[in-house]
Structure formats: structure tokens, C-alpha cells
């Protein structure tokens with residue numbers, strides 16, 4: 099298994115191009131199931147999760163083609179063409195869904211288009227129990243008959259197809275919103291989704307569905323009003339910039355010090371996190387071509403934050419924020435309200451010398467003057483990148499093991515960082 103080796107202590111300087119968002123690319127790819135025509139997606143990041151989902155979709159009968167050659171210098175992402183002319187299989191097997199939670203989201207589109215779907219209960223990052231009750235509640239409201247059988251969700255639509263309805267989620271769920279939104283686009287009549295997730299990736303999928311012919315009002319708000327169509331058409335859509343990658347690099351620069359432009363980043367997608375960085379003493383400049391992050395030698399101020407659904411502080415930046423606070427000038431408090439088990443990075447950060455006390459859903463981080471490099475283990479996608487950030491600020495060498503977690507969600511991480519002066523390299527497994 100590949101490892102990443104980092105020698106800390108280098109300031110970051112230069113430009114980092116921001117990729118298309120993984121969390122938008124995945125549901126957009128799934129949306130291709132809704133039409134016989136070709137859905138063209140531009141700015142798709144080259145990630146393990148994207149490649150895995152393309153394989154899963156192929157299993158259902160979705161052909162995909164990639165334009166040109168990968169690996170150009172621009173980091174502009176790839177253009178993919180997905181065509182689901184005929185759905186050949188409405189079952190998503192355990193071996194596939196267990197490797198990526200988001201692939202569970204095929205259930206809504208398959209059910210809407212084919213009237214039936216059998217999808218394994220999901221796996222994915224081990225950051226909590228992550229049930230799917232909200233997904234099922236939403237699909238049932240559209241008339242689906244659902245049973246759980248031997249680890250599979252078996253869903254059937256009424257004879258004439260799914261029927262629009264009011265779906266009121268008791269809790270905000272990104273995945274359940276995607277699922278019901280996509281299903282509603284092919285349901286009969288109007289669906290109103292209340293307490294919908296407002297994450298920018300949901301808005302990106304909704305924008306794409308509109309290009310495909312769906313009628314959706316309230317995009318960006320917590321009430322989505324969808325007029326279903328009997329069929330949707332092909333479209334061309336560009337994947338929105340990755341706000342989590344943006345925030346991660348912003349925190350890396352804040353941690354090491356330096357001056358970096360995050361090219362193509364959109365400040366409006368992560369205002370909350372940017373304002374937290376400003377409170378810490380980081381200079382954030384919202385520019386036309388992206389976001390400039392600067393920190394001189396001055397110490398970081400400690401902060402208190404709580405993760406929240408968008409537009410609050412994202413849970414997907416919580417681990418990175420913790421790594422940043424490790425050397426702040428006092429004690430910071432981070433409360434995780436979205437996932438109950440999302441502190442697995444704490445014990446690995448402690449190996450580098452971080453002083454973190456956990457109490458239920460709250461972590462107190464007492465800033466220390468120095469971190470020291472050590473071998474550490476990645477436990478999930480966002481946790482692994484927090485170890486990279488800590489390694490960049492630690493004295494000496496850090497090796498991050500199990501980097502396949504990183505490859506799921508960060509495109510050319512080590513290349514982007516080393517171009518800005520970080521001493522970081524991938525050690526391929528022998």
C-alpha cells in the first residue's frame with residue numbers, strides 16, 4: 099500500500115488549482131441514470147471514488163467515455179460522457195455499494211426510471227452508523243414499496259411510476275436530498291422537499307437536472323419544489339469547485355504560513371470556514387480568480403466551532419481544522435454535531451504531539467509550540483488529510499499510511515502541495 103512521506107517546516111507559496119467537487123461529481127454521474135441521452139460532465143476530478151462509481155454505473159448499463167488524455171498540466175479535470183441508453187440491471191450488489199456509500203444513491207433514479215431497484219445497504223467511511231432511513235422515508239412518500247431483505251433494500255414503484263408528494267425530512271441529509279430530488283424529477287406531478295440539504299453540491303445537481311429538463315424551484319433553499327417529467331434529456335454540465343478541497347488547502351497554508359492562491363475556488367461556497375480562518379488571524383482575500391490565503395509568522399488565535407449543515411462549518415473540514423488548531427496560542431473547542439464517530443484522527447494526531455481531550459461530541463485542543471513527525475495511519479478520507487496538514491507543520495518526518503483513503507477524495511494532493519514548496523512525496527508500495 100502506498101504511503102505519503104512528509105518533512106515538515108516549509109512555508110507554502112504559489113498557486114494551487116482547485117478541482118471539481120467529488121461530492122457533486124458522484125451524484126451528477128448517478129443522474130445519468132435518469133435519461134437515455136448522453137449526460138456530459140466537465141471538470142470531473144480524477145479520483146478513486148469517481149472511477150469506482152463509473153464501474154458501478156457500467157454494471158447498470160451506463161456507458162462512459164472520457165475526452166482526451168488524463169494528466170495534462172492544467173488540473174482542469176476531465177470531460178466524461180455518460181449514456182444510460184438501456185438499463186440492463188437494477189441491482190447494485192454488496193461488493194460494490196459496500197465500497198462507496200454514495201453508490202446507494204442509485205436507488206432513487208433506478209426506481210424512478212425502471213420502477214424497481216435492489217440496492218445493497220451501504221458502507222463507506224467508518225464515521226458513524228450512517229443509516230439510510232431518511233432515503234427510504236422519502237422514496238416511500240413517492241409511493242415506493244420498500245422491504246429490507248438479506249442486506250438489500252428492495253424497492254418497487256407503483257404500477258404507473260412514482261408519484262410526487264410532500265417529503266419533510268426530520269433531519270438534514272445530503273444523500274437523502276439527492277436521492278429524492280433525482281427520483282422526483284421523473285415522478286408524476288409535484289414533489290415538495292422540506293428541510294432539504296442546502297449544500298452547494300445539491301444545488302449543482304439541481305442545476306444539472308434543470309438542464310436535463312426538470313422543473314425545480316427553490317434551488318439553494320431548504321424547500322425544493324420539483325415538477326416531475328415523464329422523461330429527461332441529455333445535458334452538458336460543469337462540476338462545481340470543490341469547497342472541501344479549497345478549505346483543506348486554505349488550512350494547510352494557514353498551518354504552515356505562506357502565501358497561496360487557490361485558483362478557481364469560490365469563496366461563497368465556504369464563507370463560514372473562511373471567516374473562522376480570519377478569526378484565527380489568517381488573511382483571506384476573495385479574488386476574481388479564486389481565494390488568496392496568507393499568513394505571516396504570527397501565531398494563530400484559538401477558536402471555538404461547531405459543525406453544521408451548510409451554510410455552517412462543514413463536518414468535512416472538522417479534522418483539518420483540528421490539525422490547524424494544534425499549534426494555536428491557546429485552547430480551541432470543536433464540537434461535531436453531524437457524525438457521532440468522527441474523531442478517529444484524534445489518536446493519530448496525538449502521535450505527532452497534539453494535545454487533544456475528547457468529551458463526547460466535543461474536542462478541546464490545547465495549542466502546543468511544536469509537533470514532531472511520526473508514522474501515522476489514515477482512518478478515513480478527511481481524517482487522513484488532517485494528518486498531512488499536521489505533518490506539514492511538524493518537525494522532521496511523518497509518514498501517512500493507508501493513503502488509499504486520500505486517493506478517494508483528493509486529486510494529486512502531494513503534487514499540488516509540493517509545487518508550492520512542501521516536502522511531500524508518495525512512496526509506492528513495493
Ligand code: UD1
Pocket residue numbers: 120121122124199200226227228229230231232233234269270271272273274299413414436437438
Ligand atoms: C454527505 C457527504 C459527506 C458529508 C456529509 C455531511 C457525499 C458523497 N458525502 O454524506 O462528505 O460529510 O454529506 O455533510 O456527498 N442520516 C440519517 N439517516 C439517513 C441519512 C443520514 O440518520 O437516512 C444522518 C447521518 O448518519 C448523519 C447525518 O444524517 O449523522 C448527515 O448525513 P448525510 O447528510 O446524509 O451524509 P451523506 O449524504 O452520507
